[in-house]
Amino acid sequence: MKAEIITIGDEILIGQIVDTNSAWIGQQLNDVGIFVHQITSISDNKEHIKKALKEASARANVVLITGGLGPTKDDITKHTLAEYFNTSLVFNAEAFAIVEQLFKSRGREVSEINRQQAEVLANCKVLINQVGTASGMWVEDNGVIYVSMPGVPYEMKHLMTNKVIPKLVALGGSQFILHKTILTQGVGESYLAEMIADFEDELPPNFKLAYLPSPGSVRLRLTASGDEISVTNKMNELVATLSNQIQSYIYGYDDDKLEQVVGNLLNKKGYKIATAESCTGGYIAHMLTSVAGSSSYYMGSTVTYSYASKSDLLGVPADVILKQGAVSEEVVLAMVEGVKKLYKTECAIATSGVAGPGGGTPEKPVGTVWVAISTPKGTFAKKLSLGENRLRIIQVAGLNALNMLRRELI
Amino acid sequence: MKAEIITIGDEILIGQIVDTNSAWIGQQLNDVGIFVHQITSISDNKEHIKKALKEASARANVVLITGGLGPTKDDITKHTLAEYFNTSLVFNAEAFAIVEQLFKSRGREVSEINRQQAEVLANCKVLINQVGTASGMWVEDNGVIYVSMPGVPYEMKHLMTNKVIPKLVALGGSQFILHKTILTQGVGESYLAEMIADFEDELPPNFKLAYLPSPGSVRLRLTASGDEISVTNKMNELVATLSNQIQSYIYGYDDDKLEQVVGNLLNKKGYKIATAESCTGGYIAHMLTSVAGSSSYYMGSTVTYSYASKSDLLGVPADVILKQGAVSEEVVLAMVEGVKKLYKTECAIATSGVAGPGGGTPEKPVGTVWVAISTPKGTFAKKLSLGENRLRIIQVAGLNALNMLRRELI
Numbered sequence: 001m002k003a004e005i006i007t008i009g010d011e012i013l014i015g016q017i018v019d020t021n022s023a024w025i026g027q028q029l030n031d032v033g034i035f036v037h038q039i040t041s042i043s044d045n046k047e048h049i050k051k052a053l054k055e056a057s058a059r060a061n062v063v064l065i066t067g068g069l070g071p072t073k074d075d076i077t078k079h080t081l082a083e084y085f086n087t088s089l090v091f092n093a094e095a096f097a098i099v100e101q102l103f104k105s106r107g108r109e110v111s112e113i114n115r116q117q118a119e120v121l122a123n124c125k126v127l128i129n130q131v132g133t134a135s136g137m138w139v140e141d142n143g144v145i146y147v148s149m150p151g152v153p154y155e156m157k158h159l160m161t162n163k164v165i166p167k168l169v170a171l172g173g174s175q176f177i178l179h180k181t182i183l184t185q186g187v188g189e190s191y192l193a194e195m196i197a198d199f200e201d202e203l204p205p206n207f208k209l210a211y212l213p214s215p216g217s218v219r220l221r222l223t224a225s226g227d228e229i230s231v232t233n234k235m236n237e238l239v240a241t242l243s244n245q246i247q248s249y250i251y252g253y254d255d256d257k258l259e260q261v262v263g264n265l266l267n268k269k270g271y272k273i274a275t276a277e278s279c280t281g282g283y284i285a286h287m288l289t290s291v292a293g294s295s296s297y298y299m300g301s302t303v304t305y306s307y308a309s310k311s312d313l314l315g316v317p318a319d320v321i322l323k324q325g326a327v328s329e330e331v332v333l334a335m336v337e338g339v340k341k342l343y344k345t346e347c348a349i350a351t352s353g354v355a356g357p358g359g360g361t362p363e364k365p366v367g368t369v370w371v372a373i374s375t376p377k378g379t380f381a382k383k384l385s386l387g388e389n390r391l392r393i394i395q396v397a398g399l400n401a402l403n404m405l406r407r408e409l410i
Numbered sequence: 411m412k413a414e415i416i417t418i419g420d421e422i423l424i425g426q427i428v429d430t431n432s433a434w435i436g437q438q439l440n441d442v443g444i445f446v447h448q449i450t451s452i453s454d455n456k457e458h459i460k461k462a463l464k465e466a467s468a469r470a471n472v473v474l475i476t477g478g479l480g481p482t483k484d485d486i487t488k489h490t491l492a493e494y495f496n497t498s499l500v501f502n503a504e505a506f507a508i509v510e511q512l513f514k515s516r517g518r519e520v521s522e523i524n525r526q527q528a529e530v531l532a533n534c535k536v537l538i539n540q541v542g543t544a545s546g547m548w549v550e551d552n553g554v555i556y557v558s559m560p561g562v563p564y565e566m567k568h569l570m571t572n573k574v575i576p577k578l579v580a581l582g583g584s585q586f587i588l589h590k591t592i593l594t595q596g597v598g599e600s601y602l603a604e605m606i607a608d609f610e611d612e613l614p615p616n617f618k619l620a621y622l623p624s625p626g627s628v629r630l631r632l633t634a635s636g637d638e639i640s641v642t643n644k645m646n647e648l649v650a651t652l653s654n655q656i657q658s659y660i661y662g663y664d665d666d667k668l669e670q671v672v673g674n675l676l677n678k679k680g681y682k683i684a685t686a687e688s689c690t691g692g693y694i695a696h697m698l699t700s701v702a703g704s705s706s707y708y709m710g711s712t713v714t715y716s717y718a719s720k721s722d723l724l725g726v727p728a729d730v731i732l733k734q735g736a737v738s739e740e741v742v743l744a745m746v747e748g749v750k751k752l753y754k755t756e757c758a759i760a761t762s763g764v765a766g767p768g769g770g771t772p773e774k775p776v777g778t779v780w781v782a783i784s785t786p787k788g789t790f791a792k793k794l795s796l797g798e799n800r801l802r803i804i805q806v807a808g809l810n811a812l813n814m815l816r817r818e819l820i
Contacts, residue, residue: 013446015437016620016631018430022451027425036423038458041432041449048448055465179424190481190523190543200483210454211482212421213562221426275692275713281699282685282692285713289691292767292800294715300723301713303685303695309710309753343719357702367515385516389541390702392564 001174003029004060005039006052008067008077009151012041021066021156028160033174033225034062044068049080057144062168067151069134071113078137081121081148085141089119092126095135102133121148127163131155136163176228180239181212182220183256184249185403189213192220196245204234216396217258251403258402259287265409266297266347271375273405274343275301276314276335278326279353279369283398299343304335314338327352327364329372329381336372336379347409348374349401353384355393369397375408411578413439414470415449416462418477418487419561422451431476431566438570443585443635444472444578454478459490467554472578477561479544481523488547491531491558495551499529502536505545512543531558537573541565546573586638590649591622592630593666594659595813599623602630606655614644626806627668661813668812669697675819676707676757681785683815684753685711686724686745688736689763689779693808709753714745724748737762737774739782739791746782746789757819758784759811763794765803779807785818 005025011017022039029036037060042048049068056063068077082089096118103110117133120126127136127147132155137148147164149156168174184192189211193200200209206226212219222238224231243250252261266273275284285301288294302313307326310316316334324330335350353369360366366388372381384400386393415435421427432449439446447470452458459478466473478487492499506528513520527543530536537546537557542565549556557574559566594602599621603610610619616636622629632648634641653660662671676683685694695711698704712723717736720726726744734740745760763779770776776798782791794810796803 011620012433013436013449014440015433015435015446016622018428018433019449020428023422023425023428025425026423030424036425037453038462039423039429039449039451043447052448179426181426188518190521191518193482193523194521208420208484210420210484211480212426213480215564221421223420223424277692277695281704281708282687282695282711282713283699285687285692285711286696286804289693289713289715289765290801290804294691295769298691298715300715300719301692301695301711302723303692303699303711303713305699305705305708305710306753313710313712313752342723343716355699359705365515387512387515387541389564391700394696394700 001034001062001168001171002060003034003036003062003064004056005036006056006063006065007039007041007151008044008049008065009041010043013043021151021153024153024157025064025160028165029168030177030179032165032169033177034168035175035177044074044076046076046080046083049077050084053084053146057142057146061143062145063147064164065146065148066156069148069150071117071133077148078119078121081137081139081146085121085123085139087121087123090122092118092120092135094128095120095126098128098130099133127159129155129159131158138164138167175225176231177223177225178231178235180222180235181254182222182239182242182250183252183258184218184220184246185216185251185258185399187218187246187249189218192218192246192249196242199242199245203238206231207234207238215392216399248407251406257291258399258406260291262402262406262409263288263291263294263297265406269409271347271409272297272299272343272345273347273349274299274339274345275348276339276350277301277303278305278310278335278351279355280351280394280397280401281305281355283394284349284351284401287398287402299345302339302342310335314342325364327354327368327370329370329383332370332372332381333379336374336381340374346376347405349405351397351401353393353397355390356388357390367393369393371397371401371404373401373404373408375405377408411444411472411581412470413444413446413472413474414466415446416466416473416475417449417451417561418454418459418475419451420453423453431561431563434563434567435474435570438575439578440587441589442575442579443587454484454486456486456490456493459487460494463494463556467552467556471553472555473557474574475556475558476566479558479560481527481543487558488529488531491547491549491556495531495533495549497531497533500532502528502530502545504538505530505536508538508540508545509543537569539565539569541568548574548577585635586641587633587635588641588645590632590645591664592632592649592652592660593662593668594628594630594656595626595661595668595809597628597656597659599628602628602656602659606652609652609655613648616641617644617648625802626809658817661816667701668809668816670701672812672816672819673698673701673704673707675816679819681757681819682707682709682753682755683757683759684709684749684755685758686749686760687711687713688715688720688745688761689765690761690804690807690811691715691765693804694759694761694811697808697812709755712749712752720745724752735774737764737778737780739780739793742780742782742791743789746784746791750784756786757815759815761807761811763803763807765800766798767800777803779803781807781811781814783811783814783818785815787818
């Protein structure tokens with residue numbers, strides 16, 4: 001089974017909304033072994049829609065369509081589908097009952113325009129939408145399955161989960177696909193590629209490796225299809241081999257988040273943590289506290305953007321700041337010790353750097369960031385060079401700091 | 411000029427990442443009067459890429475391609491383009507100089523794999539990428555412009571903004587389109603719609619109004635096309651009318667950011683600011699310090715996640731916390747006064763709330779957030795109810811707090 005997605009709506013093409021539906025659908029289909037071959041976003045235009053339908057049905061045997069089912073004049077998907085299939089629209093009592101019920105629950109009258117929402121393609125199986133006024137429609141035509149759904153994510157997801165995916169799975173014929181993602185930090189894409197060149201060369205032909213870089217992190221994704229048992233066994237073996245080769249860079253797998261991984265380690269050890277942030281300006285605190293339950297190990301942060309606050313609040317000796325500069329090993333080490341005392345914790349992270357765009361010098365250019373880590377094992381500092389983009393410097397420094405701490409905790 | 415976007419990468423089709431590049435490109439092109447006709451997302455597959463290129467070039471005369479330019483084996487866009495154009499790849503010294511410089515600034519060696527990053531299509535104009543290792547490539551072939559760019563959003567945006575859009579605009583032939591976006595905070599979409607219903611009804615036919623809601627904020631976008639002078643005059647008139655009607659909710663226009671607006675106001679008044687954050691956990695500090703130059707007015711933050719740190723560091727009387735609870739008007743007012751003293755500032759923001767998912771009670775359910783604002787005009791606190799999603803609570807509380815401060819400063 002090979003699927004394509006067509007999303008209809010001018011708002012996507014002019015960038016007014018980001019199409020998040022397609023990624024969600026892709027994920028869900030993948031989970032049941034159906035591969036999405038292409039995603040096409042087109043305008044609310046009759047000829048364009050018909051052309052896209054024709055092209056997609058030549059490439060795939062399942063075509064999922066979202067959007068253009070609303071009650072207003074710019075919603076033309078239903079009428080266009082009727083033309084495409086050379087059929088008509090018919091009133092559906094069951095769909096209308098849902099529309100009536102929805103309006104009643106909101107204390108509103110059903111207008112003529114809403115009555116038309118209950119009209120469906122004469123050649124379709126109606127997929128009743130329990131959470132909105134536009135029904136889904138399932139059409140089988142010339143060996144291709146077409147499914148039309150509303151573009152509202154909440155309604156589309158309801159129909160996909162409860163109607164479309166079960167029907168597709170029941171038809172069988174879907175292939176077993178397995179993904180495993182390995183999450184790394186602290187190593188560039190090209191270095192990683194060199195390190196695992198032999199591994200990549202020796203991958204079985206039904207396994208694919210992809211590099212997914214983002215600021216400060218590279219995800220490695222292994223994908224395989226075939227017989228469930230043999231693919232699963234081989235995948236486990238390959239992930240173990242790969243993990244072994246690049247162990248020190250791996251912070252997690254699949255949907256893990258670094259801040260969650262660090263939180264789990266702190267919880268497990270019974271350690272509490274505080275942060276002292278200069279250039280990262282609260283970003284590390286924000287990452288750590290975005291995790292539910294972080295209040296059990298996260299005590300707080302002192303963001304010290306001024307020289308005075310570094311001395312007054314964290315006890316960094318003023319003469320050290322004067323002599324070495326705020327962006328220095330000495331200062332960041334004093335900050336990490338100071339914040340541990342202040343919040344009475346076993347662990348701490350401190351940062352001091354030049355986030356730019358101003359403030360750089362030849363010795364300490366923009367992107368220079370000192371990070372200090374303290375755990376019961378000891379305290380150390382490391383200098384990073386992180387390019388010139390302010391927000392990127394903050395984010396990558398944050399990821400590096402959390403990963404440095406993670407390595408100390410394991 | 412009619413454009414199409416092709417995004418290349420299996421990670422999009424399996425839903426591992428959401429394609430945000432296309433929406434951004436659509437928006438940017440629209441701003442300069444170029445309409446995106448179709449967006450197509452395809453896999454890292456040679457035949458698929460070639461087919462998509464052929465189809466797109468039959469429908470449009472500008473084809474923008476993102477993705478597949480990385481240094482690793484799964485990145486096949488460059489070689490596929492060479493086949494498609496029946497040309498070869500050649501080493502480009504200027505591109506290599508950038509690669510070398512980037513690696514040098516990060517203190518790393520250039521490997522063979524990185525050297526290959528400097529190979530470009532023999533028939534292209536190289537678009538030098540100042541912020542990454544993969545160059546952009548501009549090819550004109552059979553009356554169609556093809557532009558290949560990296561998929562990393564940061565690099566793609568750099569190339570689009572500095573190279574591609576100026577080149578496209580210079581070619582002319584685009585229609586005059588004018589957008590004006592009005593940024594609001596603290597009012598819901600439907601309330602806004604009711605308030606400006608008459609304004610919307612009376613819009614001239616060549617003006618369109620769009621509501622773009624995001625957590626804690628609604629952007630209103632007016633779009634018009636036509637004769638440059640008359641459209642510009644009418645736009646100014648309409649924006650003035652609209653601004654007048656909803657003035658108290660507007661914090662800026664177009665690309666303004668609330669944290670930047672607040673920073674400008676602080677700079678103008680010569681005030682310094684500090685923050686004391688409990689439930690927002692450093693997010694407000696992060697927002698304020700993401701602004702370049704914020705060190706001139708931002709002194710620091712004390713993130714107090716524990717009861718003890720609220721008393722010890724901010725001087726909130728322990729009996730007040732015990733009696734009123736940490737999430738209370740009394741505590742947040744004591745926090746804001748405490749942090750002002752600590753960092754010796756004229757202004758401060760303090761937050762204390764229940765970000766959830768745990769910790770809610772019938773009196774103080776998840777989403778209850780107290781925000782205190784202090785300026786030389788005075789100090790006050792306000793209670794917000796922000797739903798149940800942890801990250802959304804943090805973000806919306808942060809936006810509300812900054813906007814409360816903004817209103818006090820103007």
